[in-house]
Amino acid sequence: MLAVHFGAGNIGRGFIGSLLSQSGYDVVFVDVNDKVVQALQQRGQYEVIIAGETTETQVVRHVSALHSQHQRNEIIDQIARADLVTTAVGPNVLPLISQTIAEGLQKRITVCSQPVHVIACENMIGGSEYLKKYVWEHLSEQEQASLKDKCAFLNCAVDRIVPNQSHDDPLTVVVEPFFEWVIETKEVIGDIPHMIGAHFVDDLQPYIERKLFTVNTGHAIVAYLGYRKKYETIHQAMADGDILSDVTNALRESGRVLVHQYGWNEAEHQAYIEKIVQRFVNPSMTDEVTRVARSPIRKLGPNDRLIRPAMKYYECFGEVPTSLAKGIAALLLFDYEGDEEAVQLQQTIKESGVEGALETYAKLPSDHPLAVEIKKQMLYM
Numbered sequence: 001m002l003a004v005h006f007g008a009g010n011i012g013r014g015f016i017g018s019l020l021s022q023s024g025y026d027v028v029f030v031d032v033n034d035k036v037v038q039a040l041q042q043r044g045q046y047e048v049i050i051a052g053e054t055t056e057t058q059v060v061r062h063v064s065a066l067h068s069q070h071q072r073n074e075i076i077d078q079i080a081r082a083d084l085v086t087t088a089v090g091p092n093v094l095p096l097i098s099q100t101i102a103e104g105l106q107k108r109i110t111v112c113s114q115p116v117h118v119i120a121c122e123n124m125i126g127g128s129e130y131l132k133k134y135v136w137e138h139l140s141e142q143e144q145a146s147l148k149d150k151c152a153f154l155n156c157a158v159d160r161i162v163p164n165q166s167h168d169d170p171l172t173v174v175v176e177p178f179f180e181w182v183i184e185t186k187e188v189i190g191d192i193p194h195m196i197g198a199h200f201v202d203d204l205q206p207y208i209e210r211k212l213f214t215v216n217t218g219h220a221i222v223a224y225l226g227y228r229k230k231y232e233t234i235h236q237a238m239a240d241g242d243i244l245s246d247v248t249n250a251l252r253e254s255g256r257v258l259v260h261q262y263g264w265n266e267a268e269h270q271a272y273i274e275k276i277v278q279r280f281v282n283p284s285m286t287d288e289v290t291r292v293a294r295s296p297i298r299k300l301g302p303n304d305r306l307i308r309p310a311m312k313y314y315e316c317f318g319e320v321p322t323s324l325a326k327g328i329a330a331l332l333l334f335d336y337e338g339d340e341e342a343v344q345l346q347q348t349i350k351e352s353g354v355e356g357a358l359e360t361y362a363k364l365p366s367d368h369p370l371a372v373e374i375k376k377q378m379l380y381m
């Protein structure tokens, strides 16, 4: 079995590549990082260090790599005969890899009759559908029709905290023990792909929202509040009692929406929250506040981890969620110069005010009670 995986970064090597290799796939990573691509090509294996109460090292074998820009023909050939195409490149990069994927699928029409499943493993709702939209733009109507029974895009939710890495070996990756990969089966063609450790469901919506609006909502709030207080790591920020209490309150708010909307059992959801809070304080890993806070414009999107649960809360219960609003206020104050989106966000705020930024990026009108509360929270910071 062959899997082509775009993005040999933290989650690509630390989770997706590792699980696919364990499931019996030969994994061809595609990346733009020369050092990582060369090391994978030379060694064909790497180490994943699972850092929990004890430490375990796994060797991931049967891997190779291609350069995303310099080896396009080889990538297209691999996609033409792959069983699986996966991505973990970040939502903003999906449009950039869509043409290569489209050309691989074009070639596949003539060289392979087996179905291929494409799975975007990004922190977003409908990630694979989003990728499909861009891939389809590069294909004619006839090609799209030929691929109808040969290619399916499966949405998924992927959960494992993998921090930025700083080892002498560019391939070694430290990960937390916990992982969850939930994949929607609605669009599957033929047999469900063989993947050890993945959980297949008919309807992904409750799972992706539970993950995004608990793990990522909480994580983002710790990071933005932590940045305000000059903490460098998530671990340090979580040791601050005020931040811990703000995060817990925000997760109570997003949890209220999730229980109301999807009927998750309240006690089980509370246990889920507690487990996630424990994952944030894992002392065996160093996760930087600036990694978790990265791309604040994406994170301020109307369907992302802060605005969507906050808006749903307001719609469902007619009240403004003050702790989520506080998290959004902290995001708006994230002025880290090492992050392009943070710089752009601060520039927008300078030119159009907080109201302008909320309208532009969150699609939130300035007179909406949530916008009013966010501005109020900013005054206290």
Ligand SMILES: NC(=O)c1ccc[n+]([C@@H]2O[C@H](COP(=O)([O-])OP(=O)(O)OC[C@H]3O[C@@H](n4cnc5c(N)ncnc54)[C@H](O)[C@@H]3O)[C@@H](O)[C@H]2O)c1
Residues within 6 Å of the ligand: 006, 007, 008, 009, 010, 011, 012, 030, 031, 032, 033, 068, 088, 089, 090, 091, 093, 096, 097, 121, 122, 123, 158, 159, 160, 161, 162, 163
């Ligand atoms: N790290 C985590 O804890 C985690 C967990 C779950 C989901 N995710 C999601 O996974 C995705 C990747 O996150 P990450 O933390 O691994 O980031 P990362 O920056 O470590 O990895 C992204 C990789 O994509 C590569 N890339 C960039 N442009 C490319 C291109 N044109 N072609 C091929 N590769 C390209 C980069 O070189 C990098 O190696 C994001 O959507 C993130 O939200 C991350």
Ligand SMILES: O=P(O)(O)OC[C@@H](O)[C@@H](O)[C@H](O)[C@H](O)CO
Residues within 6 Å of the ligand: 123, 158, 159, 160, 161, 162, 215, 216, 219, 220, 291, 292, 293, 294, 295
């Ligand atoms: O990857 P982002 O930028 O969407 O979010 C940052 C972190 O919250 C995220 O990477 C988590 O570590 C991950 O989603 C855990 O499963």
